[in-house]
Amino acid sequence: MQPSEESLSVNLGERSYPILIQDGALGNADLTPWVSGNRVLIVTNETVGPLYMDQARACFPGCDIDEIQLPDGERYKNWETLNRIFDTLLEKHHTRKTTLVALGGGVIGDITGFAAATYQRGVDFIQIPTTLLAQVDASVGGKTGINHPLGKNMIGAFHQPKVVVIDPLTLNSLPPAELSAGMAEVIKYGLIRDADFLAWLEEHMDRLMALQAEDLKVAIRRSCECKAAIVAEDERESGVRALLNLGHTFGHAIETHTGYSEWLHGEAVAAGMMMATDLSERLGYLNYNDSTRVRQLLIRARLPVNPPEGMTPVHFKALMQVDKKNLTGELRLVLLKELGDAVVTSGFDDEALEATLDYFCHPLD
Amino acid sequence: MQPSEESLSVNLGERSYPILIQDGALGNADLTPWVSGNRVLIVTNETVGPLYMDQARACFPGCDIDEIQLPDGERYKNWETLNRIFDTLLEKHHTRKTTLVALGGGVIGDITGFAAATYQRGVDFIQIPTTLLAQVDASVGGKTGINHPLGKNMIGAFHQPKVVVIDPLTLNSLPPAELSAGMAEVIKYGLIRDADFLAWLEEHMDRLMALQAEDLKVAIRRSCECKAAIVAEDERESGVRALLNLGHTFGHAIETHTGYSEWLHGEAVAAGMMMATDLSERLGYLNYNDSTRVRQLLIRARLPVNPPEGMTPVHFKALMQVDKKNLTGELRLVLLKELGDAVVTSGFDDEALEATLDYFCHPLD
Structure with missing residues (x-):
């Protein structure tokens, strides 16, 4: 070939x-x-x-x-x-x-x-x-x-x-949960870089989840193109490539807490993206409608939008400290300035992060 | 500084x-x-x-x-x-x-x-x-x-x-055996690349072994320069850098056989260089006088010129097959065309290698 x-x-x-x-x-x-x-x-x-x-x-x-x-x-x-x-x-x-x-x-x-x-x-x-x-x-x-x-x-x-x-x-031949887990990363490309692709995904998510071949090829190709463009700019992850980590700092904490065995990577990233979206809203970057769009799209992809039960803010903070995106010992997170545009942030308001962790760790309170 | x-x-x-x-x-x-x-x-x-x-x-x-x-x-x-x-x-x-x-x-x-x-x-x-x-x-x-x-x-x-x-x-503060082991690599640079340095080493070996500071600095610097020149030509070891492995294929077999614990790396390389020198002589590249110069210099540096007792040609051949210098499954060895000029060789006469292995594995027969 x-x-x-x-x-x-x-x-x-x-x-x-x-x-x-x-x-x-x-x-x-x-x-x-x-x-x-x-x-x-x-x-x-x-x-x-x-x-x-x-x-x-x-x-x-x-x-x-x-x-x-x-x-x-x-x-x-x-x-x-x-x-x-x-x-x-x-x-x-x-x-x-x-x-x-x-x-x-x-x-x-x-x-x-x-x-x-x-x-x-x-x-x-x-x-x-x-x-x-x-x-x-x-x-x-x-x-x-x-x-x-x-x-x-x-x-x-x-x-x-x-x-x-x-x-x-x-x-x-892929188990449905793994299809969803992959879809989390597909959605991520729309969130961090490509608002048009995000809108396309909102239109086509049901067809994608039903494994419509032509739509899947479009989604795979567009995702690879997004990532290839970012990686070509920054092969060794010193700059823009960090944007690919949207949801990953929260997500890795979830995976580490659950011993890498209960949650699929993409599921943890999905919950992590929802947490990053929530924090972005608390910091005034996104509005309630934006958050709702993200939540709805993740749910339609049959992805979790909350961390596992029993995980506390203390767990998150301890585990996020050793995350490798944490360059200088100061916590750095990828957040959304708007849908389709991500930014790496540090020195943000700690109280907003506390509020996000409290909100997600006690979703039933 | x-x-x-x-x-x-x-x-x-x-x-x-x-x-x-x-x-x-x-x-x-x-x-x-x-x-x-x-x-x-x-x-x-x-x-x-x-x-x-x-x-x-x-x-x-x-x-x-x-x-x-x-x-x-x-x-x-x-x-x-x-x-x-x-x-x-x-x-x-x-x-x-x-x-x-x-x-x-x-x-x-x-x-x-x-x-x-x-x-x-x-x-x-x-x-x-x-x-x-x-x-x-x-x-x-x-x-x-x-x-x-x-x-x-x-x-x-x-x-x-x-x-x-x-x-x-x-x-x-270095144990004498480790000084000798390092000197094996110093001698190697003379053998593979720099006949003048080899002659200088023959003149100064006793002073070097007595830790004369100024002579040591000359030897260290010239060795580093030799290696730096070779590495700059071939950072990823696809060509000329292989010459640095003079004696190493035999030497690694010795180290593997002895479990990395009895012989210092430089001692194994010294015996390996002597074996490579012997093979080079058997193939007609070196003469008896050349071999004797190598043997004498190694001995003055208090280095072994024979493999460990009990190691057989069968041991060598089995262990040399997995050596990483062996690129295509065919045995490749670094040999000396003359003192100060090395070459990577394959397809040489197997009988000469057998003769070298027999000679070194039964030195007392």
């Missing part, structure tokens, strides 16, 4: 790479042009492997292919699981010329990318994201890593893939 | 950095110009910490300094030890603006550099190498990493320091 109108490019100089978006790419695309040696290790998990491993192998005709199936879930995004990839690579004598292929969602992409970033100080990798979240988020930007008991994604590297292949047909 | 005639520069574009070489730098140099935030974590080991931690702290006036002492030895260059650094960084809420300082030998430099490369996807670091080996080898080139049970340095990253500070006075 050659780059065509079905593809877009992430422009990062010599680290630029294409994203191919095509129904049926899994099983039909020839990815060997992006394999520099002839050896490939396909990394997947126990859920995705049985569904798509055969089609993934078919994308590498003539290559010497090894595979490894990891356990499924964010709680396995740790050193022990990463080490299983290294064990396989070393037991099978993979050299620096090998190519790692991530077949799965964000966890598989992050952990495989980090293995590629650090195996023998860096080898090639290819991403085949099979969840909506991974397709619109992890597929662009080169962030890789694992979790630490004291914080999410605290250990990692920037490492760009050679190519990303998105087959929207994989979404047909 | 400003860059002066006591410093040289490693030229890597925007990742360029200075190497300061100065008696008494530890305790007297002001390194705050290379600290971008105001927080520092000094990583050292139980041997070096009691000797130099106070002087190291004095190099960061006005900074908020944390410290961690790791166990001493190559066998601790593993994930568990690395994780202790991450634990400390997270427990003390270090952000992306922190600076890691490696105070110690090559193990501390490699593991601290890798922690810096991967903590929150990359933070700054500074190297203060306190062994001759680290001063002439690890201080230039940005290689960082840890060992895996199946191979040395198999997990790592390229990550350049902001500055390297070499205080030759630290060599006064």
